[in-house]
Amino acid sequence: DDRLARTLDAIQPHCRDIWQAIAHQALVQAQVDLSIIYYDLTAYTAHGNFAGSRYIDFGFAHNTPMDKRKFKNGLDVTADGNLPLEYGLWSGRTADQATVQENMERLKRFLERHGRTLSGVCIVGDRANLNDELALAYDDHEVRYLSGLQPHKKVHRELLTQVPEAQFYDHPLTQERSPTGYWGIPCLVPFEHCGRQVTHRGLVVLSGPMRTALRRARATQFRALHQALREVRGKVGQPYYRTVKSVQQRAETQLRQSRVGKFVQAKAHTDDSGQVSLRWQVNRYLLWQAMQTDGRYLLVTNDWNLSPQKMLTLYRQKDGVEKRIQISEGEHKISPVYLHKDDRIEAMLLINMLALLAYSLLERQVRQNGLPMTTRRVI
16 A cells, blocks of 8 residues: 555656656557547545545535545547547536536647647537537637537527427438437527527437336336325324325325426315315326427537537447446446545546556457457456
8 A cells, every 4th residue: 555655646746747648659559530529527436534635525426426525537538439538637526517618628738739629629528518608618619519408598498399299200310210219300509608699509309218218217106106195095094194284294295205296286185974085186287298308308519510310429429438437437446535645546547547548449459350349358
């Protein structure tokens, strides 16, 4: 442990130079295509006390519990082989969208060292990579992008619901038919920030598999809620279930705890015989409204040359960066992190990224030579 600690202390002041030098050699020797780059964030769980750390903090991350301290790593990978290109260390409290502009600057410096410009690439990311401010920032940096968009604004939500489902089937994006196909309706997506406005190209996608999965999950949730309400009704007359008020309270508790409770109206009442009873019904209009967005999501780009089919293909391929993140967290066996100094965390992350680069290069090489194998299988 002491030897590792001393090594990390020696490496830390040179982390960026080491990464730049090795990544440069990898890109040159492997002749990697840099035209498409995927960006995503992940979090690494940390254990122990980290007084004064710039990185270790509580925060939200999809892959780690909320009650665990963590730091985040923003990772750029190439579409060609899913090779890690650049990375950045962030506090566990940092919101994903807060990292996007700095990542653009870091990526710009990296590409310039390799004789490339940021305008020559397209950055592909998930919905955490886009809002009104970032849409303008992409244009200001002359960066092409493709991203999902979380429809927080009314104008964006309306884009998802304004087209009837039947019209999608005239615009297939894939060869598959329902229920496994994808369809898309082009649209224009307006953005506004600090008095500035811009319009980018959008695509409302209807995903057959996503729609099916959502509706199956909702049906399961409805069955569970109906069973819970039947159990409440079956306890009428028992202690704590003898008045209209108490039965109503327990029914409303079940509605709050269910993800489909907002679609159901339950009412406790006294029947003709004077007995307390419970009835409920589904608000079919609210349910119909929710079903209009099942399987739909919004893709946005400022690259007007991308066809709808290409937009979907590139976006679906972003799981390459997600797989690299899984490898960096699992295969390398360095997470969770037990280091307690920021400098050593920086150095250990460099070692992780170098291992990921070697792992990815080997996998790319064997696949280019006709062997559909993962590096783990090769080893």
